[in-house]
Amino acid sequence: MSAIKTIKAPVFSSWFCLGPYRYLIRTAVLGLVLLSLSRLALVLWQYDRVEQTGLLWQVLLQGVRADIIMMGLLLLVPVLLIPLASVRAMGNLWFQFSYLWCLGALVLLVFMELASPAFILQYDVRPNRLFVEYLKYPKEVLSTLWFGFRLSLVLGIIATVTLAWLIRRVFLLGQCSLKQWSAVKTMGMWALAVLLLLAGIRSTTDHRPANPAIFAITADAMVNSLVLNSAYSVLYAIYNLKHEAHSSEIYGRLPTEQMLKLSLDWPWLKTYQFSNPDYPTVHWQQATVKRAKPLNLVIVLQESMGATFVQSLGGEAVTPELDKLKQQGLWFENLYATGTRSVRGIEAVVAGFPPTPAQSTVKLSNSQQHFTTLASILKAQGYHTQFIYGGEAHFDNMRSFFTGNGMQQIVDQSQMANPVFTGSWGVSDEDLFNTAHQQLTALHQQNQPFFSLIFTSSNHEPFEFPDGRITLHEAPKYTVNNAVKYADWAMGQFFRQAQQSDYWQDTVFLIVADHDNRVYGDSLIPVDKFHIPGLILGPGIQAEKLQMLASQIDLAPTLLSMIGVSSCHTMTGRDFTLDKTSPGRALLQFGDYFALMQGDKLVILKPDGKSVEATYRFRQQKLSISGRAVSQADKNTALALVQLPSYLYREQKNASTALCSPSLPVN
Structure with a gap:
């Protein structure tokens, strides 16, 4: 039986039968609806957290923007290949390919959204890079899922299969003829489709295209992740893997000399001599x-x-x-x-x-x-x-x-x-x-x-x-x-x-x-x-x-x-046997956010290059955004500390074989 055998439903014909775009348009509409419904369900589940931000409608509306980006990315390959549909010998093959591609794309979206609640329970954020990393260890992951999340796993599989079947039924609605469009009509519509698709993926007229940092609209990282969809969150994480060596540049960039000077400008490091130009942090x-x-x-x-x-x-x-x-x-x-x-x-x-x-x-x-x-x-x-x-x-x-x-x-x-x-x-x-x-x-x-x-x-x-x-x-x-x-x-x-x-x-x-x-x-x-x-x-x-x-x-x-x-x-x-009196500091990396904590004050660097100052109340265990502008000096100090390890890794300057001369601490 042909994968694209249709169900007779003439009432749908005019809407569903759009030549080579029949499955692409259905996929776009179904995808946007599914993702919005999923986000709405997650927002209702986490309503207390979302409501505290006062940005409920922005979460939902900006979420549609993120969904448009994701659908554009999923449909990019089949849209670019649409001219093949105008080639007589390739027509049937094109429809088979676009059917399977689009069905697979929607099943992927469904699977990722159904996997999100369990992931949020564990990590308080949508699936991200961790989701991909754990796929390398199927034995441990499957054992954990079976013994710790058995009901969720079984229900998720059943729901995915059920929704996949329903999506397939929707795909087959309508009496669609395989008759090809004219080459002129196909190519004319194709140019417009590519333009719209690229605009949707870019989602902004700014210098750089949209990325997850644009959707960080609240002070709650979990709520920010709800603005995204899980497939986009994971896909962007995979894309970022190739930028590991330069990862800290999402916060901005200091000249190397300034970065090294600020990174080593701490009381407990002043007793050491950093004199090896090839390994700037090496010391005795x-x-x-x-x-x-x-x-x-x-x-x-x-x-x-x-x-x-x-x-x-x-x-x-x-x-x-x-x-x-x-x-x-x-x-x-x-x-x-x-x-x-x-x-x-x-x-x-x-x-x-x-x-x-x-x-x-x-x-x-x-x-x-x-x-x-x-x-x-x-x-x-x-x-x-x-x-x-x-x-x-x-x-x-x-x-x-x-x-x-x-x-x-x-x-x-x-x-x-x-x-x-x-x-x-x-x-x-x-x-x-x-x-x-x-x-x-x-x-x-x-x-x-x-x-x-x-x-x-x-x-x-x-x-x-x-x-x-x-x-x-x-x-x-x-x-x-x-x-x-x-x-x-x-x-x-x-x-x-x-x-x-x-x-x-x-x-x-x-x-x-x-x-x-x-x-x-x-x-x-x-x-x-x-x-x-x-x-x-x-x-x-x-x-x-x-x-x-x-x-x-x-x-x-x-x-x-x-x-x-x-x-x-x-x-x-810091060697605490050498210095127990200087004020301390802690470095906190939470997803794409980095914080330098000194006393009760935090400088938080965001992936859009911006920074905020916050106060942590230890007794109440509560972080409050101060609203004050972060001084350039404080931002530079935090930026230096997160830029240093990326620099040491990228330039391979954290070598265990680096040499230095023995020297006693300076009194």
């Missing part, structure tokens, strides 16, 4: 803690454990083990993650590398070798370096990044025999920590100094963990609070073992989160969801609460001093 860091023998280093990177969990919830502590441990070491009261992804946390904690609007350097091609990390620094000092992970180490490109940048050993799920529990994301945290304890014990017995990065995964949707370990915080079992409590329990078990082991006296430990669990809120940047716990403990480390504002990129330089390792490196974070 003299360890402030003198040790007869440098200590081992263990970093416990906790998956999705935001600071909000390190408090009492409903009268019962969710992290009782961490609450005990934080009385024994250096506790960071105001530590902030640089982003909202695990790879962003890895980049900051292990490499001391600031964030950019691009993907994390863990996943970028130019940083897979010769990139400064704690592993590369300590390997050069004779340490055995290892990454221990309960899942599959290839996830998020971790194996490639680590092995190319100093990690000598990767221990993942495949090497953990007889686990007590295996879930969607690998073995349980207790299996992970049991393996880690065995590894550390063996290395210490060999008198081998070591650096071990232990990355947990039990606190990850769908929140699977073994029974009988904890008293559940709430019912049902598989909730984030219960998963956090289990992860905390497993970590507590590990530290009880570690404190009784021989390696304890020779090791400094860091416990830190990669990011919070779900980043959401009605602010341009949800600052409270960047707040994470951080604790350094070990022999000789006194209990202390550090009140100063701190960033994840400050941890690596601080740890190097605490273990007694002096080294040459390119990291620009």
Whole structure:
């Protein structure tokens, strides 16, 4: 049966039968209607957030503009090929092609819109680059969807198939003859169609065509994403992948010399000499803690454990083990993650590398070798370096990044025999920590100094963990609070073992989160969801609460001093053993927004090159846009800090092999 067999409905003939445009026009109309209805449904679902902006009608009307751009992009290829329809031998083939193309385009739109609610629940934004990145890991994604979103997945598939069938029925309406238009008529209409299509895609008469930044009309990032449609959001993210090295230029651009000067103009960096012209951030860091023998280093990177969990919830502590441990070491009261992804946390904690609007350097091609990390620094000092992970180490490109940048050993799920529990994301945290304890014990017995990065995964949707370990915080079992409590329990078990082991006296430990669990809120940047716990403990480390504002990129330089390792490196974070008095700062990357936070003041850079000043009230955990114009000096400082990592990556100036001369801190 022909794919374009029609249903007799003469009443539709005049509207539906427009020569070579029959399926294109139907697609344009159906697409615009479907996208508008989807946006309306999402707006009603999130009405409280939308209503607070006072821009309901702008959200809906600007959304139509975004939808026109998307439909123009989808129809561009078939419209450009319309002249083929006037060729007698190509007529039937053209109609078959345009039918299949248009049907596929509408099914894609439907699928993306149906996938949006679950994605918004998880990330508080429409599908974006993360949606594409996760497609590389079908096993983990499908397991998470099946165990954590089974009902949504099944209903989404049913709805997609049903709507695809209905769209096909609409396509076949009308008695349409395959008789060709004349070549003159076809080409005349084609020129007009191309002109209208390109105008719709460009959507502006400004110097640059429209992009998602134009639709950022509110101070709520989630509401801004509702203005778009999900297909456009994902498509633009894919397009931007080729601009990773220059990603920070969406905020503006400073001359390189000015950018470097501002980036290094911080009190804690003034004691260092930056004298290598080929590697402008390379310097000699003299360890402030003198040790007869440098200590081992263990970093416990906790998956999705935001600071909000390190408090009492409903009268019962969710992290009782961490609450005990934080009385024994250096506790960071105001530590902030640089982003909202695990790879962003890895980049900051292990490499001391600031964030950019691009993907994390863990996943970028130019940083897979010769990139400064704690592993590369300590390997050069004779340490055995290892990454221990309960899942599959290839996830998020971790194996490639680590092995190319100093990690000598990767221990993942495949090497953990007889686990007590295996879930969607690998073995349980207790299996992970049991393996880690065995590894550390063996290395210490060999008198081998070591650096071990232990990355947990039990606190990850769908929140699977073994029974009988904890008293559940709430019912049902598989909730984030219960998963956090289990992860905390497993970590507590590990530290009880570690404190009784021989390696304890020779090791400094860091416990830190990669990011919070779900980043959401009605602010341009949800600052409270960047707040994470951080604790350094070990022999000789006194209990202390550090009140100063701190960033994840400050941890690596601080740890190097605490273990007694002096080294040459390119990291620009703050060594808190050297400077505990200067006001701190945090760098926050949230989607396409970048913020420099100093005290309660934030300078937020937007992807349209504009900036806003905001105030963060810590007690209320509320961000308020001040309405004051950002000074050029403040904007330049923020711009320098986000431009620096892009420059270092693009020019490959973050090399672990860069040399510098030992020098003592300036008094």
